[in-house]
Amino acid sequence: MASLVLDSGALIAIERHDRDVAGLIDTAAELGVDAVTSSACIAQVWRDPARQARLARALPGFLEHPLDEEHARRCGRLLSRSGTDDIVDAAVVTLAKDGDTVLTSDPQDIERLLGIAGTRARVRAV
Numbered sequence: 001m002a003s004l005v006l007d008s009g010a011l012i013a014i015e016r017h018d019r020d021v022a023g024l025i026d027t028a029a030e031l032g033v034d035a036v037t038s039s040a041c042i043a044q045v046w047r048d049p050a051r052q053a054r055l056a057r058a059l060p061g062f063l064e065h066p067l068d069e070e071h072a073r074r075c076g077r078l079l080s081r082s083g084t085d086d087i088v089d090a091a092v093v094t095l096a097k098d099g100d101t102v103l104t105s106d107p108q109d110i111e112r113l114l115g116i117a118g119t120r121a122r123v124r125a126v
Helices: 008-015 019-030 039-045 053-061 069-082 087-095 107-117
Strands: 003-006 034-038 063-065 101-104 122-125
Touching: 003 008, 003 019, 003 087, 008 019, 008 039, 008 053, 008 101, 019 034, 019 053, 019 101, 034 039, 034 087, 039 063, 039 087, 069 087, 069 107, 087 101, 087 107, 101 107, 107 122
Parallel strands: 003 034, 003 101, 034 063, 101 122
Antiparallel strands: none
16 A cells, blocks of 8 residues: 655644645545654654644654664665765655655655655655
């Protein structure tokens, strides 16, 4: 089953109460589609839970994938092949599978990495 994969920009959009992103997440939940993100994305945006109430409420509904040993090495191999160095983008792309939708504030870089990874996921700019 396809998933909705959120990058750091999508998490920031949640905090900023972006209605389009909220609607996509709500629709995914209604359809039984998993919303997934990487711990690397959360680390990039998480600063003060007292000031990030929307994000704090949303995160328990996501599948959070850790940047563990295996995932870190997949990211490194992808970055090597792409000649880039954004670990968070690589973490998002290595979570995506064919048929998934990636919500991102960086569609060009994500599309490029998906192409290098050979993953046929849709990219939706937020």
